[in-house]
Amino acid sequence: MKNPLQKLSMHKRMMLYFSVPLILVQILLCFLCYPQVVRHYREKTDYSMEQSVSQAISFTESYLRNMTYLANMVEDNGVIQNTLSADGFGEERPYMEQWLEYYELNKEFNSYEISNSIYRFCLYVPDEVMYAGNQYYFDGVSRLKERSDYVDLRYALNTGEDYVAISRERDGVDQQDTSQMVTLYHRIASKKEKEEELGICSISVSAKYFQDIMKNANITSEGLVYLMSENGRMITSSNSSILQKMQKKGILLNYGAELFMEKKKEGQKEYYITRQNVDGASWQMILIIPENEYEDQYRFLWLSAALMLGSMIAVIVLMSYLLSGYYVGRLKKLNVEMTGLESGNLNANLPITTEEDEIEEIYHNFNGMVQEVQRLMQEHYQLGKEVKMAEVRALQAQINPHFLYNTLDLINWISMDYGAEEIGTLTWNLARFYRLSLNHGKSLISIGEEVEHVEVYVNIENYHFDNAISLEVDVPEELKSYACLNIILQPFVENAIVHGIAEKPDIESCEIRICARREEQDIVFSVQDDGPGVDVKEMQKETQQDIRTAQHGYGVRNINFRLKLCFGEKYGVTYLESEKGTHVEIKIPVMTMAEAEEKI
Template identity: 35%
Template sequence: MKKSLLAPVGFFTHMNIRGKLLISYFILIFFPLALLTTISYKNVSSDYEKQILHSADQSFDQAYTFLNYKVNTLIKASDVIYFNADVQTILARKKEEFENDYVQQNIDRLKLENFLSSFQNSEDVYRASLYVPGWFMYAAQNFNFYDKDSFSHTQSYQRLMASKDKVNWLPPHTITNNSSSLDPVQVISLLRKIRNTEQTTEYIGMIELSILKENIEAMIQKANITYDGVVYIQNSHGDIVSCSNLQNLNRIDPNTELIKGLQNNDTTWNNAAFGNSDYVIKARAIENTDWTMVTAIPYTEIYSQSIRIRDLMLVLMLVCGLISYGLAYFITGATVKRIQLLRKKMRLVQEGFLNVEVNSKIHDEIGDLTDSFNHMVKRIKLLVDEQYQNGKEIKNLELKALQAQINPHFLYNTLEMINWKAIDNDVPEIAVISQSLAKFYKLSLNKGKDIVSLEDELDHIRIYVKIQNLRFDDKIKLAIDIDPDLYSCAILKLILQPIVENAIIHGIREYRDKEKGSITITGYPDKHDLVLIVKDDGVGMPQDKAEEILANGNPADEVHGYGVRNINHRIKLCYGQEYGLTYRSSPGNGTRVEIRIPAIHPSK
């Protein structure tokens, strides 16, 4: 626990000065603004919730009154039709007396049509229809008249006959239009049984009064005062009679059981959860129907206005914070800018760049540090230059010492060989040996110059191997595979001969199972570099021992190991640390030496 508390403290302690100041500004600016935003949001949310629920109450009551009026209008119209003498008389006619009396039936039809049409002259009743016995000649008209016998097989008929209510209400369905085009329209219908007033146990027909669904929906839509909320009417079977927004209705998936529990408490709003959202809902049963009018408003919309205010305050808080941070950044920048510049220059010196100087025109504490830094860098640079010159002179002296000795053992052995050849054989090879030896030393000394062409260096190697073959009976095969275009490249002299000599003496000669050995020299350009590779098929060595040659010399032969290490140091001194030798070897697979130097063409 203590460590977890100390971690932020330690982080803050080691933070830069500007970071500490900005954190202080954050605490002093954003904390009060966040507190103010929270308090304002809570107050506004409470007030806005009361306002929106009050408005929703008024709209709900207005729509409820309208629906009651429509329902009562249809019921009163059904009363008039029910007790009409002509309707009672015509529907009570006997089949055996009037089935074939088409004249009387036609008169009856006209009389009923005129009577029903009188109800279809307002927005209250869109269609007035009767279900008549199937033997009536106009029973299949399907406009003002329908076949009662065919209707008796439907679920709506079964519900009507089983109901003890005065009227039943059909869910929304489609009928043909009153106009000549007969376009289908959506209606909501009242259905009522007609008893014979003279014989009350006999049902002689049914009344269907329809009202346009769009008239109901128009009022329902006006009752919905929110964007994501919904007002809808649902019957006792769970059918949706009308709704203000079908998409919003699908989100809440109406629950009839929940609505039944709210019908008796129609003056208050209740909380309910639909899906992943919370709603406030209100429900009220519509008299003389099995309908329930419901309005549901999501909490997110109730708080939308307060959320907008909250978002505005957050934006203002962010703007104020950014402006304050900008000012703080500018003010602190004037103080820490020079420190950051000094730190940046120090890091450059740490990485090895000594051509660094910091300009300072202000003579305060930071100015004193800057002057001291500049003096220190100049002193370091002077010391490094002196060390470099001393090192270069030492290496040149070592090279001259190496050139002076040019392997006396090799010279002695060669002269001895010439001597024995002269004694044992009277052959012209002696002249060849003498000429080769003379040319070898001529190329080695090169009039004291350190830079030669790649072509001269390769000629030097060819002569050297030729002399060695005279000594070892042509047991060494030399192959050179380098593009002649690279022959003009300028290189340090004597960087191949010590490597080839190591390959012969420590590689090929020590391979007892092989009579002959080969040395291959290849080269190729690599971007701005020249890569030379000397590869032999000698005994090889472990990789760690190969790497030790460049690090500590070859313990087996200090003279040759010193020569290879000297080559590597000369290349790095002349061209840079990224250049030099790389050894690759393994026992029985020979040795591969890679030489990387810059590709320098004197003519370019």
Template identity: 30%
Template structure:
């Protein structure tokens, strides 16, 4: 029903509706695409910016960690620490207390200026009389901590720094190795940093309005100051599973009915990571502005498009309505032209209409003329059928007179000529069997031998299987004529023509070889492709015609080409598709 109503609509309304719909669709598609691309670009930019923030935070934390590691290294190589820990434990209390005081001074001096650590503890090996962990300040015997996990892991690290988190402290520990005997372990030094101090600069970083950068360790969020965001994330198992999927990454994740941008990277090992998280809604506030702007532009464009469609449809349809009114009064017996008022496309339609009227009258005249010519052609066709019969009968009469007079040579020539003409005409058909084509060439050669008084010989190498296949009439004769008239012209020895025919899997191959004076093979082949211009003689036209007919009827890949003959002259090669005679359709 709707389609019928559309079909019945006036042209003016169709143009207006079509124009409006096309513009509306174009604006909708463009607006949706522009909004989608703008949203994607903003998200990518925000993601990249947030990722840089997290990377900078990580770099800051790693810089702090290197400072702490430098403090541990300074203690490790300190000469006082090496001397005190490297010698046996003294027997008197005075010397023991003096050694402990010296170690405390060395530890204090290692971080006295920068204050990167909250506390530093040294655990000496083989110093049973050193204070226990519960009684001392910073120098202890290792006996009380040897079973603790951090201590065992530090020993297993073999001199490398071991980082771990203990409550609100981030700690690092390393072995103190005798610099004069690397196989001898003297103790362990442990430095602790308060989390608030460690995250001091990072904790002040804000991503969006509520986003934060913090640490995550073993499904636990570690932040300098707790916030609503960190409390919410602590209760979301999906948050922790996301950041532990890869070493580092960036992902938009739905948590607690909101989407969050989560960017994470390893800080120390696979468990301790730096994480930046922010609600996506805070990062893409500009997208709403872009969406509203696009809606406003689309609405204004649609109003303009509607008004434009009314105006344009009227300007286009008004002349067409006028032409339609004139065509309604068109009388087939009267061809009245319409006046032209413009030079635009409508004016061209008016001109075309007037030319159509003129053409109709011209076609009527041409049909009458064509009818007359067809009748004349029929008469000429009848005459063409009569003339060959008259010619054959005349040649047959001459042949009997020659036989009666004992002129066998004349009889042979007349019979050869009759055969040649019969195969040339071929009842008006273009195709002929190879057997008949060879018979026609033999007749032609007999006549030419009389003319040139046996100045050349002809040999045939014909495979019998090819005789029943198809060729175009008058294919071989122009090549033989070319060899006689041009190849043997001016030679002082007896000419030789060899005619060969054989078949391969798909094609029939025919060759005409001669021992004449030869020619420029490249020029001959070029003549077949491009023609010889005004200088090409009648024979050249004949040979080129053979090639073009072969390509026309047998297709590309078939045709004629020349090459040097083994006898010293020219070899003309013909290649055609192998089609049995009678199965090839002409035209």
């Protein structure tokens, strides 16, 4: 079945080869990263909510601690203790005695209130006391008994605990100026007889302070934060209108076990619930957040990720289109000139720029071939020899569109795997590798070129193995000009890679070291790797086999055979024992290029 991509133009195919892998990588990265981003963002959001609630509780507890401290300070006050424990207190007494008593107590409470301006103080005395109806710093005990929660209040005080609740108390200098207050009721015990109750005092602070704390703790627009007492009484909330709506729908939670960001269904909707205790009072701070409001922030993340991915895909497609169009345009010029040359236009010529890339090299080769065709044609006309025409046809046969397509296919595949910017380096290494391998058909090469042959080979292989191959070359400069047979080092390097990092997935890297030293009139190469190693005796035995009957290991035996054939039995390949990897030595005679060409 024909590949559908073959029906597309070169421009479109190259654009697909460039863009599709990058787009797939981007999509894969988004799918892999998005859950992590959401999880991290959710953790941050939950942490922020936890901190908001914790901070609100901390502020609330701070107010309660202050109120407890002030109540204890009132209880420990000597004037108050003496007054409340005096004989006949609460009974009928002379007016002047009660007036002096009122004056002393009033002075103490006035001092407290000046020092703690946001707090309101009150002492509950028997109704028979003259100033019990003062309703400023003093009030009658009967007012407490009018409270609907008096039983709870009395129970808490009898057990030695403070009782905190909502009440309407004086809010300013004017005793008629009252507002909703959070009040702590404290039992004043006698310093002489701890079990004896002398009276009850209260410390009040405006409920607005607690409402502000609730508002700051609520980081959502439709959520609600409120304080609930153990006996099910509402203390205060962040938003009274939302509180009323939730009360009507039956969504509000009562005092219960502590929770943090647990999902619960209340009515027709689901909510995230947090419920934590408040120290210093039998209260809980409760946070209710509608699920849709909590999840909306993650929809924004998804939209942002989609927009970012779409933008990146658009940029990739645009860049791929421009890049592929640039290379295809240059190759189209070459195709046009080739077509013209095949049609008989011997004046075909491609403009040479300064880019010095592989396509530019093709341009140079094409122009050189055209010039050679022109030269051969001129010789044909001048000499009239058919053999010259055959040479022209041979050269023309070399210049055909298959060369273009094969070259383009190579560029395409490389660009798919590595990106367009690395095409130049890889193609240069490949071209250099084959030039050194073919060596214009000659079997002799300088040691320096033989080493370079190995280096470009390793460069190419490193593209396959993500630079996991390390090559160390230690060849003295004075040896590099001497001659050697070509391709006597590369097969050993290839074996180190093929039977090591390429064959065994658990090997993550490959280190190869090539050294050369002179021993009198010989040069000895040493090739050593850190791979799995070989059986030295077995390899030495296989090296000596006849290459015509060998079933495998042809490359190494071929090198050994060539060296002995050209230089004598003294020279060849020797495997050595090694603690790690494979160690092999190749011995050749010291010969200049001229001496080697004369001998071989």
